[in-house]
Amino acid sequence: MNNDILGIIARFENSAGLLKAAEKIRDAGYIKFDCHSPFPIHGMDKATGLKRSPLGWLVGISALIGTSGALLLQWWTSAIDYPLVISGKPLFSFQAYVPVTFAVGVLLSAFTALFGMLILNGLPRLFHPVFYSKQFARFSDDSFFISVEAGDPRFNPHRTSKFLESIGGKDIELLRAQ
Amino acid sequence: MANGTENIAEYSNPGQVTGDKLSFKSLTDKISGITERKTPPVWFVAFGAAFSLLLVLLGSIGYLVWEGVGIWGLNNPVGWGWAIINFVWWVGIGHAGTLISAILFLLRQRWRTSINRFAEAMTLFAIMCALIFPGIHVGRIWVAYWMAPIPNQMSMWPNFRSPLLWDVFAVSTYFTASLLFWFTGLIPDLATFRDRAKKKLKKLVFGILSLGWRGGNRQWRHYELAYLILAGISTPLVLSVHSVVSTDFAVSILPGWHTTIFPPYFVAGAIFSGFAMVVTLTIIARKIYSLEHIITIDHLEKMNKIMLLTGMMVGYAYSIEFFIAWYSGNIYEQFVFLNRAFGNYAWAYWIMISCNVLVPQIFWVKRWRRAVPVMFVASILINVGMWFERFVIVVTSLSRDFLPANWDYYKPTFWDISTFVGSFGLFFTLFLLFIRFLPMISMTEVKAVLPQADPHSRTSGGLDE
Numbered sequence: 001m002n003n004d005i006l007g008i009i010a011r012f013e014n015s016a017g018l019l020k021a022a023e024k025i026r027d028a029g030y031i032k033f034d035c036h037s038p039f040p041i042h043g044m045d046k047a048t049g050l051k052r053s054p055l056g057w058l059v060g061i062s063a064l065i066g067t068s069g070a071l072l073l074q075w076w077t078s079a080i081d082y083p084l085v086i087s088g089k090p091l092f093s094f095q096a097y098v099p100v101t102f103a104v105g106v107l108l109s110a111f112t113a114l115f116g117m118l119i120l121n122g123l124p125r126l127f128h129p130v131f132y133s134k135q136f137a138r139f140s141d142d143s144f145f146i147s148v149e150a151g152d153p154r155f156n157p158h159r160t161s162k163f164l165e166s167i168g169g170k171d172i173e174l175l176r177a178q
Numbered sequence: 179m180a181n182g183t184e185n186i187a188e189y190s191n192p193g194q195v196t197g198d199k200l201s202f203k204s205l206t207d208k209i210s211g212i213t214e215r216k217t218p219p220v221w222f223v224a225f226g227a228a229f230s231l232l233l234v235l236l237g238s239i240g241y242l243v244w245e246g247v248g249i250w251g252l253n254n255p256v257g258w259g260w261a262i263i264n265f266v267w268w269v270g271i272g273h274a275g276t277l278i279s280a281i282l283f284l285l286r287q288r289w290r291t292s293i294n295r296f297a298e299a300m301t302l303f304a305i306m307c308a309l310i311f312p313g314i315h316v317g318r319i320w321v322a323y324w325m326a327p328i329p330n331q332m333s334m335w336p337n338f339r340s341p342l343l344w345d346v347f348a349v350s351t352y353f354t355a356s357l358l359f360w361f362t363g364l365i366p367d368l369a370t371f372r373d374r375a376k377k378k379l380k381k382l383v384f385g386i387l388s389l390g391w392r393g394g395n396r397q398w399r400h401y402e403l404a405y406l407i408l409a410g411i412s413t414p415l416v417l418s419v420h421s422v423v424s425t426d427f428a429v430s431i432l433p434g435w436h437t438t439i440f441p442p443y444f445v446a447g448a449i450f451s452g453f454a455m456v457v458t459l460t461i462i463a464r465k466i467y468s469l470e471h472i473i474t475i476d477h478l479e480k481m482n483k484i485m486l487l488t489g490m491m492v493g494y495a496y497s498i499e500f501f502i503a504w505y506s507g508n509i510y511e512q513f514v515f516l517n518r519a520f521g522n523y524a525w526a527y528w529i530m531i532s533c534n535v536l537v538p539q540i541f542w543v544k545r546w547r548r549a550v551p552v553m554f555v556a557s558i559l560i561n562v563g564m565w566f567e568r569f570v571i572v573v574t575s576l577s578r579d580f581l582p583a584n585w586d587y588y589k590p591t592f593w594d595i596s597t598f599v600g601s602f603g604l605f606f607t608l609f610l611l612f613i614r615f616l617p618m619i620s621m622t623e624v625k626a627v628l629p630q631a632d633p634h635s636r637t638s639g640g641l642d643e
Contacts, residue, residue: 015632016635035395036392036393038625039625039626040398041398048396055404106355109407110358140206141370
């Protein structure tokens with residue numbers, strides 16, 4: 001193992017090439033690899049062997065917390081702490097509390113959706129070895145890349161490069177700290 | 179027969195991005211280029227005008243805070259004047275963005291990708307304008323925090339049974355959720371700007387804003403679900419916001435306001451005016467930045483169809499209100515509606531009917547639906563009409579309530595007008611800053627619907643073997 005090598009990236013011509021290569025690198029037993037593309041590619045989760053994101057559960061839980069918290073707040077403030085009869089209406093009638101309950105539930109869910117996504121992705125992150133590559137900047141324009149991190153048990157600079165080349169990778173580049 | 183072939187042509191190009199030979203790279207260059215080129219002189223002219231109006235708004239608000247709401251034309255029966263009209267109008271305009279980004283996303287309307295970023299930004303700025311009006315209408319704005327449930331020395335809590343408080347929660351949630359949705363969509367495009375940046379400051383700013391996005395599939399899978407969830411929760415939200423706004427009126431007992439048709443009627447009107455504003459702004463932007471191959475005439479036509487539909491819904495609501503007034507047998511209700519159409523505010527009523535019901539009927543004709551000058555004028559007239567709709571609702575009902583002794587005629591003052599005109603300054607200042615510094619079209623989403631993006635298509639190399 002060469003310690004100053006942090007990983008390898010290879011460029012692929014198009015989304016189909018990336019998808020096929022992803023299947024092959026998955027089957028070869030690599031774990032710490034990623035497929036970078038300018039837009040999400042349909043079928044890529046299956047090709048890379050990733051499960052569905054758990055974000056839905058997080059948002060579901062926060063929606064429950066938001067709605068029940070808002071309902072409790074309204075019940076406690078209107079019926080317990082500051083009971084004020086308005087137009088002879090009951091102190092607690094759930095119908096009147098639905099709009100705020102719904103709004104707070106949505107608000108908390110929206111925050112969880114964005115920030116939960118960021119946390120699951122390990123973002124914000126100041127730097128990552130793939131940014132050592134000059135050509136990598138094109139991922140956000142029109143290019144498709146596969147990166148393999150040096151931490152992968154199967155990683156070997158020479159063999160992995162050869163392998164990436166065999167599955168259609170071009171411009172193979174070793175990522176070195178600069 | 180001709181219709182049939184058109185449908186096939188449409189089907190064979192589901193991406194709806196008709197520019198032939200639009201590649202990933204040319205799209206990135208086009209959209210990023212808008213913010214990278216030297217600022218065009220026309221931008222400075224527009225920004226100068228918008229900023230001047232913004233100063234008018236700030237001046238008007240400053241004088242209002244100093245002097246009080248007495249500077250407006252409010253009088254005894256009419257306690258809600260232009261401020262509430264403007265609030266409802268701006269919130270309504272702010273409905274198109276989230277409708278396009280959320281509801282059309284769930285409905286798999288892929289043509290939305292060209293216009294959603296633009297419309298979402300417009301939504302945010304329209305809600306900002308909207309939020310100003312009830313905020314300053316409270317009079318003593320330095321105690322506006324009483325609207326929030328914050329423990330205080332008076333040991334009082336806000337009245338959660340009041341629609342006005344529902345409004346505070348609904349509109350501020352709508353703003354926040356739209357902002358988060360908008361930012362989520364922006365992250366990959368901000369990464370593009372970061373990767374293209376040449377200057378150090380730009381690298382730094384976009385580097386921070388894009389949060390270290392790497393576009394890896396391990397990130398996309400969470401990202402796509404986050405986007406789907408945001409669309410899912412924004413869909414009921416966008417329908418609820420104007421429903422809640424309508425309860426400000428409907429929960430009261432005033433004739434002309436106390437009707438159950440208000441929530442759907444308000445939502446349809448909001449979508450109607452929101453799309454009209456998107457069309458107005460899109461026509462200008464696509465002309466100035468020559469984006470005709472990305473925002474095509476098909477996109478505009480689809481928006482015109484939505485305006486035709488929602489315009490008819492609004493027209494239906496106008497007529498059913500009359501029917502119910504008659505059918506209810508309630509003389510106050512009947513009087514209010516006859517007074518709307520033939521009383522001293524009849525001029526406003528007929529402006530509303532002409533602009534909202536008659537004008538959109540031209541979109542039955544395909545040729546006019548696809549004619550840019552026609553739709554430009556129509557979209558502006560529709561927003562004029564929608565402003566008058568809120569004027570009719572607010573003012574006619576208030577100025578003629580149960581007792582004739584209470585009646586009074588409401589007229590705006592200089593400050594009513596200057597505050598409203600000034601709110602356009604805020605709107606356009608923010609909008610111009612947006613199109614100058616941020617990607618006005620979602621590059622990521624447009625790329626994803628290009629034919630070559632599909633890994634199973636010929637153009638992506640998927641059928642080579």
